Amino acid sequence: MDDFPRILAALGTEISTPAPIVLIDVVEENITRMQAFADAHGKAVRPHVKTHKSVRIGKMQLDAGAIGLTAGTLSEAEIFAAAGCPDILLAYPLWITGAKEGRLRRLSRATRLSVGAESAAAIERLAEVMGDAADALGIVIEVDCGARRSGVRPEDAGVLAAHATRLGLRARGVFTYPGHGGTIGARESAAADQAAALRTAVESLRAHGIEPEIVSAGSTPTAEFSTDPVITEVRPGEYVFNDWDNVRLGDSAPQNIALFLASTVVSDQGHPHVILDAGTKALAREGNPERGYGQVPSFDGYLRVLNEYHGFLELPAGGPRPVVGETVAVVPHHVCPVVNSFEELIITDRTGALLDRWPVDAQGRLN
């Protein structure tokens, strides 16, 4: 983060704010580090594309050794399949109707596709939609490990996998998401819950005569604790960019933050805050009123309030104050929805050399 002011100075007026600035050398290091960690523990990496939504960055992950990619929506998966990704896990409890029917069938021909499922009804729907081509679709049963989001009880995974097999689908394994590891001090225990759930789920599959190929664990905050022998792969997303939450949680160092939002001070009326041109539509209101909605480390300030196009940058009394027209670096609390707010990423490096502009290929693409 110490580099951000120097990078902004080097970029000068080449950029239109607000704009997401990506330090591609830091991205490369983050990808290398995660892959090396997983290699050392005998795990595969299947990065979640929700964070970057960029075909180019997905290719960097695959080139570094990722076995495939994870997507959250049919549209995301379509973008990465069209770009040549050979293996995609759509880690979501899909419900297929309408236009999604033809799209799922086409996608299953374009890549080696596996999708999440956690109810008999959804599995029956998937089988019905796939028809004669059911064996082209991999099913990965989602189990809950404590996030209480989607996912069946681990001991119920086998009966669903067997149901999928009976309907002609290919039951490939199980996955879970330890979302309850997203608070301070909870990463290690959530990872332990995850390992326990996955072990039970694997036993449940085996009791139904199914040997899983995929035993898949989330997430960036829990990745370093996801080393249980039962796990075959990890699905981190945020690690490519990292954000203020990752630093706060302790799974990332400040120097591993690879994306910030360049934002201009557009108003200073002498209040304890100045106004930036980054509001809800850019920063997605991630954070909360106490912690704020984005950090501005070089002024020790934070965005206390967001309107749609305005951010209230609260400044400590007596500290330095940016002037109107000055560009500042905002570190998002949660980077994923911020990237999704923009059509393109400004690609630079620690020196601030403007290298390129890359499209956010899967921007939006929510359904």
Add this chain to the structure above:
Amino acid sequence: MDDFPRILAALGTEISTPAPIVLIDVVEENITRMQAFADAHGKAVRPHVKTHKSVRIGKMQLDAGAIGLTAGTLSEAEIFAAAGCPDILLAYPLWITGAKEGRLRRLSRATRLSVGAESAAAIERLAEVMGDAADALGIVIEVDCGARRSGVRPEDAGVLAAHATRLGLRARGVFTYPGHGGTIGARESAAADQAAALRTAVESLRAHGIEPEIVSAGSTPTAEFSTDPVITEVRPGEYVFNDWDNVRLGDSAPQNIALFLASTVVSDQGHPHVILDAGTKALAREGNPERGYGQVPSFDGYLRVLNEYHGFLELPAGGPRPVVGETVAVVPHHVCPVVNSFEELIITDRTGALLDRWPVDAQGRLN
């Protein structure tokens, strides 16, 4: 809102969820009602396009009698100017650098353009950028009326307007935004603050020999109280669609809500909540943990937690419970960022006849 389940039933599997559904007959009524109210009080309407970002809906507003449109970013203004809008107020304290320089000059030739300004530095920058064509750019001085966002003290408007005039720009008037009217019970008093601020600002301009053409007031929540004689125009945005916040504030009736998000139940694991396929990226985390991030009126439920692609729909104990695969209508707390999340609007009416799909022309377009 009583119509929403029937509309969803009529749309059937024609839509891919999550998707924003627009009741265009309700939009038409909302536009007609606002225009009639303003006409009756001798005010012009200059709707803010931030809410719909749709060229077609902007044309509906102009056809109904709006004198022009309001934009929040250069990119938004470019989209509506290219579509033929003859008069645009960019109601934002613009700071122009880099690529924005050429864009501002081009935009000032494409439409009758006025922009917000509230500092001497920004006015000097605008004059410098416009060069010989400075008189093609209208300047509208922003004054603060209590939101403590951008805008000078009303008594300081005249000196800035005179500064703009001296630099060759056309000082056209003043505007303000009564953002402090966005809490329950505060609409009327915020509108009174607004009128007082605008009266002072107009006196300040006159003291500098400038007679304002534009004396511009926000917003949907305060529009019905913005009838002070000094005001020449109102800039409501949300009124075209309305949302849960507008109903809560009392500036809209439930039957005037013209947009909801169609969302599918993808998981039910017997918790007090079921999981919908609408998360942060669709609903933009507007609301708060107490009120939730979206209402589901037909089940008397609300989205208690959002992840990126998952919404936790909290249901009252003992009430009806949607089944996995069922589509439900989510009413956003704040509609503007939700529209901005999608590439297209599904256009229907109270009967649920699928009429059309319209692009969200200015989706993103943040800089």
